[in-house]
Amino acid sequence: MNVDGEHFRSIWFDESDQSVRIIDQTRLPHFFEIIELSTFQETCHAIHSMQVRGAPLIGATAAFGIYLALQEGITELDDAARQLIATRPTAVNLQWAISRVMTAIGNASGDAAQDIALATAQSICEEDVSNCTAIGEHGVVLIRELAGNKQGPVNILTHCNAGWLATVDRGTALAPVYRAWEEGIELHVWVDETRPRNQGSSLTAWELVKQGIPHTVISDNTGGHLMQTQQVDICLVGSDRTTFRGNVCNKIGTYLKALAAHDNEVPFYVAVPLSSIDWDADNIPIEERDNEEITRIRGLNDQGELDSVRLTPEGSAALNIGFDITPGKLVSGLITEKGIVAATEEGIASLRETTK
Numbered sequence: 001m002n003v004d005g006e007h008f009r010s011i012w013f014d015e016s017d018q019s020v021r022i023i024d025q026t027r028l029p030h031f032f033e034i035i036e037l038s039t040f041q042e043t044c045h046a047i048h049s050m051q052v053r054g055a056p057l058i059g060a061t062a063a064f065g066i067y068l069a070l071q072e073g074i075t076e077l078d079d080a081a082r083q084l085i086a087t088r089p090t091a092v093n094l095q096w097a098i099s100r101v102m103t104a105i106g107n108a109s110g111d112a113a114q115d116i117a118l119a120t121a122q123s124i125c126e127e128d129v130s131n132c133t134a135i136g137e138h139g140v141v142l143i144r145e146l147a148g149n150k151q152g153p154v155n156i157l158t159h160c161n162a163g164w165l166a167t168v169d170r171g172t173a174l175a176p177v178y179r180a181w182e183e184g185i186e187l188h189v190w191v192d193e194t195r196p197r198n199q200g201s202s203l204t205a206w207e208l209v210k211q212g213i214p215h216t217v218i219s220d221n222t223g224g225h226l227m228q229t230q231q232v233d234i235c236l237v238g239s240d241r242t243t244f245r246g247n248v249c250n251k252i253g254t255y256l257k258a259l260a261a262h263d264n265e266v267p268f269y270v271a272v273p274l275s276s277i278d279w280d281a282d283n284i285p286i287e288e289r290d291n292e293e294i295t296r297i298r299g300l301n302d303q304g305e306l307d308s309v310r311l312t313p314e315g316s317a318a319l320n321i322g323f324d325i326t327p328g329k330l331v332s333g334l335i336t337e338k339g340i341v342a343a344t345e346e347g348i349a350s351l352r353e354t355t356k
């Protein structure tokens, strides 16, 4: 996507010096910094510390992690794979991407194994871009229809960041938004700040600023009121893992937005690339993160440096659960690269047919 006139992806392999590059998302929105991942451990750190985050992007990064492990001569690849999966347990893309690279490597070794791992990681990235583009094509139909039925901008509410920073490019939930904007549809996006890590106010807002799309950042508690007062036409969110039953696991707080949308008859759609579907299980490991993400907050201080300050009293306990599960019955539809399907076992099964 566009950053001040230059096109960037969120991860790429630089052929000139044979290195893996990422945008350090812990520095956004205040500093745009590109860093190199040169070792397996740096890759694990980048995923765990959320220098890269978002389900499709951590999958793509993990695929490069296996390549870097091979390059360093790490022979216990199963162990490396387990370490990578443990960095962020909820998004199924991590397992999906790693298993794809490991299957591709098969019995290959040495340079051949490295070449296969790199080529597979690069294919995962290319496919992610085309899948997100297709999600945009399918999802824009919903926005077009809403635009045709009203005067003024279509008001879209989104939670967390499911934009291009969460994928390799284009995004999932924001792909239809970008597509609609390119088509000239009048839009406005309500951006949930998404405490505790503020992916909405720091990353989604930054993306929308860079693409020039009108938006307003709101506190996480505001969406219900906006829906009750007819100020939201559609909710669009992403997913870290959608189970074969159609239940959607996404950033904590998504469920509350789905409840409010249901109560106010606001369409609630989830953008789901097939790489984030768990075809086999309905039990989802929910990540719990460091309580400091709740007790403290990070931002730019008056000296222009990133800083962290304490919010809660010493002695208060905190609980930091990363994701929640929205039952399929609250979801109007799943926007996938294959089209829009119902968030039900039948809907998911119809997608599986297309992958055979």
Ligand code: MRU
Binding pocket: 053, 054, 055, 056, 091, 159, 160, 161, 162, 163, 166, 167, 171, 172, 173, 199, 237, 238, 239, 240, 250, 251, 322
């Ligand atoms: O903890 P994060 O920032 O990795 O969580 C990201 C989300 O919850 C996104 O909505 C999800 O990964 C879908 S991204 C296309």
